[in-house]
Amino acid sequence: xxxxxxxxxxxxxxxxxxxxxxxxxxxxxxxxxxxxxxxxxxxxxxxxxxxxxxxxxxxxxxxxxxxxxxxxxxxxxxxxxxxxxxxxxxxxxxxxxxxxxxxxxxxxxxxxxxxxxxxxxxxxxxxxxxxxxxxxxxxxxxxxxxxxxxxxxxxxxxxxxxxxxxxxxxxxxxxxxxxxxxxxxxxxxxxxxxxxxxxxxxxxxxxxxxxxxxxxxxxxxxxx
Numbered sequence: 001x002x003x004x005x006x007x008x009x010x011x012x013x014x015x016x017x018x019x020x021x022x023x024x025x026x027x028x029x030x031x032x033x034x035x036x037x038x039x040x041x042x043x044x045x046x047x048x049x050x051x052x053x054x055x056x057x058x059x060x061x062x063x064x065x066x067x068x069x070x071x072x073x074x075x076x077x078x079x080x081x082x083x084x085x086x087x088x089x090x091x092x093x094x095x096x097x098x099x100x101x102x103x104x105x106x107x108x109x110x111x112x113x114x115x116x117x118x119x120x121x122x123x124x125x126x127x128x129x130x131x132x133x134x135x136x137x138x139x140x141x142x143x144x145x146x147x148x149x150x151x152x153x154x155x156x157x158x159x160x161x162x163x164x165x166x167x168x169x170x171x172x173x174x175x176x177x178x179x180x181x182x183x184x185x186x187x188x189x190x191x192x193x194x195x196x197x198x199x200x201x202x203x204x205x206x207x208x209x210x211x212x213x214x215x216x217x218x219x220x221x222x223x224x
Contacts, residue, residue, distance in 0.1 A: 002203045004196065008222040009040060011196075014203065016066055016188070017215045018045040020163065026053050033057035039219055043095055045211060047071065048088045055092025066095035066130070069120060072164035074099030074132070078116045085123035096120060097130045097159060097188075097211075102137055105146055113146070117153035130157035130188050130209075133177075136167035140176060147180040157209065161191035168192030171205040178206030196221035 017036040019028060029050045036044045036058065043064035046054050051067045058065060067088035070081045078101075085096055098120045104112045121129050131150035135143055147158045158177050160169040168191020177187045189202040190211025199210055199218050212218060 002200045004200065005223055006200065008219045008224060011199065011222050012040045012215070012219055013042055014199075014208070014210050015039075015041040015215050015219075016043045016045040016190075016209060016211045017041040017063075018163075018190070018211050018213045020045065020047055020068060020071065022047075024050070026050070029053045030057055033063070035216060036063045037061045039215055041215055042209065045095075045097060048084050048093075051088050051093045052091040059092075064094045065092050066097055067093040068132075068162075069096055069098040071097075071099055071132075072162040074101050074134070075103065078119045081116065082119040082123040085120050089124060089127055093127065095128045095130065096124045097132055099132045099134065099162060100146060100150070102134055105138070105142060105149075110145065110149060114149050114153045117150055117155060121154040128156045129154070130159045130186070131155040132159040132162055132190075134162060134165055135160045135170070135173040135177075136165050143173065143176055144180050147177050151181055151185055155185070157186035157188050159188035159190055159209075159211070161211075163191040163211070163213075169202060169207075171201050174202055174205035174207050194218070 019032045043066045045066040048067045101116045133146040169189035186208045188209040189207040194214045
């Protein structure tokens with residue numbers, strides 16, 4: 001159980017310092033990466049077009065580079081996601097956050113959903129793949145199915161949200177996802193985590209990674 005006494009260093013280790021706004025410039029990404037190095041977060045999470053910029057800046061540090069794929073809708077063809085993944089890895093990403101094909105899940109085309117994830121896992125090779133299921137658009141049963149499919153397709157993580165839809169992470173969703181995937185697969189909570197209280201609540205609900213843009217503000221609330 002995590003409490004308000006968690007240290008900055010402990011909390012930073014759970015964080016993907018994130019900037020995915022479409023108007024973000026290379027200069028903004030540079031600032032993000034320098035903040036991540038200073039704060040000692042686990043990773044930075046950026047759009048695939050910014051992976052090369054981010055990788056150059058964090059080179060030599062312990063900060064990883066995560067690239068989103070098929071973001072934020074997940075509705076592009078699987079081959080496009082696979083190619084985007086290949087290029088992101090080539091340019092320096094070591095983690096991949098891919099969005100599922102939500103429409104296919106809704107129509108119960110589970111084989112296609114699994115294939116969509118599997119091609120990204122294959123293209124990622126040894127890189128960690130996190131599957132964004134966009135919980136705010138799903139029923140609880142659909143969330144369970146999405147998580148089970150992601151695990152069966154070889155993903156290392158499931159993730160709540162893009163942060164670009166109707167809502168972000170909730171404690172209930174994180175608990176549900178953790179229940180489905182068990183202890184060996186990660187759960188990333190993302191979207192709407194802007195203060196220490198919410199960050200701790202997500203960890204206690206079962207999250208093992210936090211996608212946050214307000215990393216500095218959250219960590220400023222934590223213990224030295």
